[in-house]
Amino acid sequence: MNREAATGTEPAGGLGRRPGPRPRVTHESSSYGWTEARDGPRRYLSRRTDARDGPGGSLPGGTEQWDGPGGGADGRAGLLDGVRQWLAESGSEPTPARVAQALREQGRVLGDAEVLGAAERLRSELVGSGPLEPLLADPSVTDVLVSAPDRVWVDRGGGLELTAVTFPDATAVRRLAQRLAAVAGRRLDDARPWVDARLPDGTRLHAVLPPVAVGSTCLSLRVVRPRAFTLDELVAAGTVPPGGDRVLRALLDARLSFLISGGTGSGKTTLLSALLGLVGPGERIVLAEDSAELRPDHPHVVRLEGRPANQEGVGLVALHDLVRQALRMRPDRLVVGEVRGPEVVSLLAALNTGHEGGSGTVHANAAAQVPARLEALGTAAGLDRAALHSQLAAALSVVLHLVRDRAGRRRIAEVHVLERDPSGLVVTVPALRWGEDAFTYERGWERLRGLLRDGSEGGRGPIRSGTEGFPRDTWSATSPSDGRDAGT
Template sequence: MDLGSLQKLLDDPAVSEIMINGPQKIFVERGGKKVLSDVTFSSEEELLGVLKKVYEKSGKRLGDDILYSDTCLDDGTRINVILFPLSRFGISATLRKFSKAITGLEDLIKLGTLSQKAADFLIACTKGRINILFSGGTGVGKTTLLQGLSHYFGTGERVITIEDAAELKIPQENLVSLETKSADRDGKGEVTLRDLIRNALRMTPDRIIMGEVRGPEAIDMIQAMATGHSGTLGVVHGNSPKDVIARLETMIMMAGLDLPLSEIRKMIVSTINLIVHVERLQDGNRKVTYITEIRGIEQEEVFLNDLFVFDKLKIDENGHVIGELKPCIRYFPTFFPKFQKMGLLSEKAFETK
C-alpha cells in the first residue's frame, strides 16, 4: 500500500515514531530524539485520504462519526488517529513503528535493554509458566520484550492474544489473535476486551496474552489466572512496580464489584507473580529497570520483592547513562524451589558477580 509522503518515513530504519500535527507539521523520533521532518502533505484532505486507506485495509472506519481510532499496519506499526473537533488543530496521528531490527531477546541484550543474567531469568520464568506483567510508559518497549519472550513458549501450546488493535507477532503455530470492535454508528455491535477474555476461556488456551490492560478487564484477566490459566502475560502502564499495584487496584474497582481493598490485594497477590518494568532513560535508551516479585501481603499492603534492579552509575560526557541491571534480592522468589526442581533456576541466577 502506498502511503504517499509517509512512506519515506516508514521506510527509514532510523525513524521509530512518526507524530503528525496536521499536514504541515510531521515530527519523527530518531535515536530517542524528536525532530521536525521535511515531509508534508498538501492539505488535510490528502492526509485524511491516506489514513482512511490504512483503516479500510484493516477493516476499520475513520471519519464521519468515527473521530478517533487505533489500528496496525501489516508490519506491526501501531497507528492512532484523532480528528477535528476532538483535535482542535485538525488531524493528529501517531505511528509507532515495530522494530524489524529486534527479533528476539538476543537483540535486546545487544542493545543493553537488559542483561544476559536477567534475560536468562525471564526465560526460566516464561518456561515455568508464571504470570507476568510488563509495565512502563508509552513507547518504552514493553510489547517488544513480551514478544521476545514468546519465542520460549512450548511448541505445542495454544496461545490466544487479546488486543484493541492486533499488533503482537507471536511465533506460534497454534495461535488465535482476537481484536476488539467499536460500536457502529447506531451504538451497536461493540466487543470489548472483557468480552474477548471471557470468550477466550472457552477456547482451551494454554496461554492468554493481553496486549494492554487499562480498565475493568483487569478483573477478568486475574480471574482467568485464578482458574488455572498459568503463563499469562500482559502489558500495563505504570511508573514503577509499586504504581502498577495501585493501578491494578483501581482498574479492578472500575469493574463495579463490591469488594474491599483487602480482598482485591489478595486476588492480585495470589495470581500475578512478576512485574517487569521498562523505562526510557534521559539519554533516550530503553532499559529494564526492575524485575520485581509480587510476594505477598505484609501489614495489609502488597509486599514487593525486587529481584533485579538497574543500577545507574553515572552519565558520561556524551550524556549516555552508564549502568547495569543486576540481581538485588532480599529473598529468593517464592517459585524458586519449584523452578529448582524443574531444572530452570539455580542460586547462580542471583549471584551479583
Template sequence: MEELKANVHVELLKQLGPHLYDADMDQNELDQRVRAVLGDVLSAQDRPLSSSDRARVTQEISDDILGYGPIEPFLRDPDVSEVMVNRHDKIFLEKSGRLVVANAHFTDEAHLRRTIDKIVSRIGRRVDESSPMVDARLPDGSRVNAVIPPLAVDGSALTIRKFATDPLTADDLVKFGSLTPRTKDFLDACVRGRLNVIVSGSTGAGKTTTLNVLSSFIPEDERIVTIEDAAELQLKQEHVVRLESRPSNIEGKGAVDIRDLVKNSLRMRPDRIIVGEVRDASALDMLQAMNTGHDGSICTLHSNGPRDTLARMETMVLMAGMDLPVRAIREQVASAVDLIVHQTRFKDGSRRITHITEVERMEGDVITLQDVFVFDNSAGFDAEGHALGRLRSTGLRPKFLEKMAYANVTVDPMLFATDMM
C-alpha cells in the same frame, strides 16, 4: 509544481478510477498500471519537465494514490520508528529515539483527511464527527491513532507507530543493552516455569516488544490465546489463536471489548492467555484467569514502577464496578501475579528493563515486593547523554523458584550472585 500535480492527479483518477478500488486486483498489477498511466499523462502535459522533476512528481503521486501520501517514504524508511502528523503542514519523526521535523507536508486538511480515511476504511473502522477518534493498524501491523476536529483543535492529528517487519529477539535486546545475558536466561526460565508476568512501563517504553520476546519463550506444545486492541504480537509458535477487540458501529452497537474477549478466552481451553494491554475493568477478568489455573499468562500495563503497577491494577479492578474491599483485591493480585518486568525509556531514546521484581505475599494490608534485578545507574551518562548503567542482581533468591520447580524448570543459583558481571 503543485498545480501540475493536481492536474495529473485528476486525469489519473479519470482514467483509473474504478480499478483503484477493485478488491480483486493484485497490488503489484495496480502499481504497474498506475505508473504506466502516470507516464502517459505526464507526457501529455504542455509543461516541459526535467527528468528529476518528472521522477519526483511520479513518486509523489503514486505514493498518494497507492500509499499514504507524503508520509509514505517515512513508512518505508527502516530508521524511522514513529510518524507524527500534528496538522497537515507539521510532520515529526522519531529516529533513533529522538524527535526530528520531517521535510514534507500534506497539501491541505482535506488531503490529510483523505489519507486518514484510506487507512481506517481498509480495516472496517471509520472516523467522522460522531466518532472523531480511531485506533487502527496498517496491513503490516503498524499501530495508527487518528483524531480529527472538533477534538483536534489545529486540524487532524495522525500518529503511526511503525511495526518491525523482523521482530526483535531476546538476543537483540541483550545487544541493545535492554537485557543482560543473565536476565535473559532468568526470564526464559520464568516463562517456561509458568509464572504470571506483568510487563509495565510508560508509553513507548517498549512493552509490546518485551511481551513479544517473553512470548517467544513459551514452549511449542502449548495453546496460546492472544487478546489485543490492535493485533501487533508476532508469535512464532504453531498453536496460536489471535483475537482483536472491535469498536461499536454507526448505531453505537456491536462493540466487543478486551473484557469480553478475556471472558470468552477462558472457554477456549488456553494454556496461556496473553493480553496486549490491560487498561480497564478487564484487569479483574485477567486476575481471575491467572487465579483459575491459567498459569503462565502475560499482559502489559502502563505504570511508573513496580509498586505503581500494583496500585494501577487495583484501580482498574475497582473500575469493574464490583463492590470489593481493597484487601480482597490485593489478596487476588498477590496470589495471581508472580513477576513484574518494568521498562523505562531513557532521555537518550534507549529503552531498558530497569526492574525485574517478584510479587511475594500480603503482609498486613500491603503486598510485599522483592527486586531480583535492578538497573544500576551509578555509572551515570556519557558525553552524548547515553545511559551507562546496567541491570544487576540484588543477590536475593526469589520465592517462586519452588513454583517453577513444579513445572520442572530449575534455575542456576549463580544467576543471583551479585559479583557476576
C-alpha cells in the same frame, strides 16, 4: 461533478484494493509510450522496500525530478489535480496505463519517465501513505507522528526526530487520515473526529480531526515489525541488560505469571513478543488484544482481537469478552496484550484457576504503582478492594518494569516480586534493579530466586541457567549486603 471528484479523493470502493496484474506496455516513441513491461502500483502501505518517492515527487528508481508542463511545482500540481479528478470520476486505479490515458484526455504528451513519475505520485496519494511512504519504508522507524503539515516526526529508537517531510496543507493531512481510516474499515469525519485502528499490514493508526485537534489533523502511526525481536537481539540492543536474559528464561521455564509495566513507547509489547517466542513449541498460546500487535515467533499461537461498536452502537467485542472466550480454548499460556479495563477481573480469575504462566502488559510509571493501577481497574469493574488484592496475591508473581533512559534507549530497569504488607494489601518489592551501567540485588531477590527454584522443582521444567537456581555469585553485581563492586 460527483462528490469524489469534487473532493479529489478516491471512491470508497477502491480503497485498500489489491492491485491487478502487472500492466503490459510496449514502447512506441520517446514521447508517450513504454519501453518494457513495468510493475503496477505497490500494495498499500508496502514497507521495507527501496521506495524513493519523497514529498517532492521523485521518480521511481531514483530517476530525475519531474517538474511537469508549465515549469515547476505549479505546473506539476495543476497536471496532477487534473489526472486525480479524471481518475476519481472514472473510478480507476492510478496505474501507469490509466495515468497515461488521463494525460491524453487532457491533451498532454509526456515522456516515459514523466508518466511513471505522475503514476507513482498519484498511487502514493490515492492508495498509499503519501509523503509518509519513505518513512514507513525505513526499517529503523517505529513511530511516525504528524502534528501539522510541516511537522512530521519519527522515532528510530533514540527519541523523536523532526523530518524534512511536509504536506502541501492541512487538507492533505486530513485527506490522508480519512483514507487510512477507511482502509482500516473505520469512520473518521466531523461526527466521529477520532479513530484508533489497525491497518491491513499491522500498522497501528490513531488520528484526531480538527477542531478537537487544534490547528491541524494529528496522525500517529505505530509501525509493527514483520517479525518479533529475539531475546538475543534485545540483549545486543541493550533492552535486556547483561544477565537479565537468564532471569527471563528462568521466569518462563518456571511458568510464573508476570506483567510488563512501563510508560507509552517503552517497549512493553516488543519484550513480551520476544519472551513468548521462548515458550516451548508444545504449548498453546492464546492472545487477547484490543489491537493485534503481539507477533511472537511461535508455532502455536491463537490471536483474538477486539472490535468497536458500529455506527448504530452495536457489534462491540470488548477485551474482557475475548479473555472469557480464550479461557474456553485450552490455553497453556493466556496473554492479555494490555490490561486497561474490566478484563483485569477475568485475567486474575483465570490465573487463579490453574492457568499458569499467564502474562500481559500494563501502563505504569513505576513497578511499585502496578498494584494501585490494577486496583483502580478492578474497582471500576465492580471488584472490591479486598477481593482484588486477594486474587492479585495468588495470581501474579513478577513485574518487569521498562523505562526509556536519557539516551532514548528502551531497557528493563527493575524486576519486582509481590508480597502483602501488614494491612493485607499487595505491594511490589524490588528484586533486581539495573542502572545504565550496572545492577544491584534488592530485598526481594531471595524471594525471586525461591520462586524460580520452586517452579523448577514443581515439575514445570528445568531452570536452564543452572539446577541450583541463581546464587549471588552468578553475576558480578553490587549487593546491598556485601558492597562488592558493580559489574557491567
